[in-house]
Ligand SMILES: Nc1ncnc2c1ncn2[C@@H]1O[C@H](COP(=O)(O)OP(=O)(O)OP(=O)(O)O)[C@@H](O)[C@H]1O
């Protein structure tokens with residue numbers, strides 16, 4: 353295909369040899385399949401900050417380290433320089449998070465650098481070499497859902513041990529390859545210890561996963577991993593080797609009955625949406 357403008361510098365520098373196709377155009381980025389030497393990779397081109405919500409970005413960026421006082425002042429003023437800095441921090445946050453998580457044992461795409469607002473990374477593929485589907489497009493048996501949910505909780509625990517909360521974890525930001533779930537899309541990752549909204553975002557992330565896998569294995573809807581992990585984290589007792597039970601003391605509280613009902617409602621809505629997708633696919637065919 354014709355080389356998109358934003359990828360030209362990388363082609364000129366020899367980082368990319370060929371742009372094969374555009375994979376996705378998301379809210380925050382365009383994603384391309386590219387060839388680098390003999391390897392097929394993925395290039396995520398970040399859209400301009402103006403196209404993203406700055407208010408939301410501010411909540412996510414709380415607790416992030418900036419390099420100098422000048423940088424912090426510029427960011428506050430939202431000057432051009434400040435915008436550019438904020439942009440760089442946003443992009444670097446994704447590479448940083450991906451490499452830290454990869455080292456910690458969380459299954460994420462391997463990265464090959466971030467240049468001129470383009471992140472080069474491993475293209476996650478299925479057994480046939482096709483681009484891996486998103487979790488939200490995958491149906492699975494109850495057994496498989498329990499196994500993958502378990503693995504996902506383990507990954508989330510490893511992330512929290514690293515001090516990272518994804519902040520936007522859902523079935524749309526998880527791909528599924530032959531070895532199970534792969535977590536993607538981390539520019540908004542937050543610092544677990546320094547961000548006041550971290551606990552809330554953490555619970556939302558964990559409970560999104562519980563809801564999705566729970567739609568195939570309803571027993572999962574009763575688990576309380578978010579509370580269990582956060583309590584251990586706050587006590588300073590969460591380690592990569594911690595064993596989790598999914599139980600949490602206050603299960604019979606009325607608040608929990610409410611949350612189970614909410615989950616059931618969410619699962620029913622999920623099922624309705626799935627039926628609709630199936631109907632649409634049948635109609636299209
Ligand atoms: N490493 C990868 N391998 C395969 N596919 C990928 C990879 N990274 C991203 N994708 C595909 O591109 C889509 C968009 O990527 P990502 O979620 O990182 O960007 P985004 O702009 O935040 O998108 P959205 O707004 O849809 O969440 C993903 O849902 C996935 O289908």
Ligand SMILES: [Mg+2]
Pocket residue numbers: 378524525537
């Ligand atoms: Mg995404």
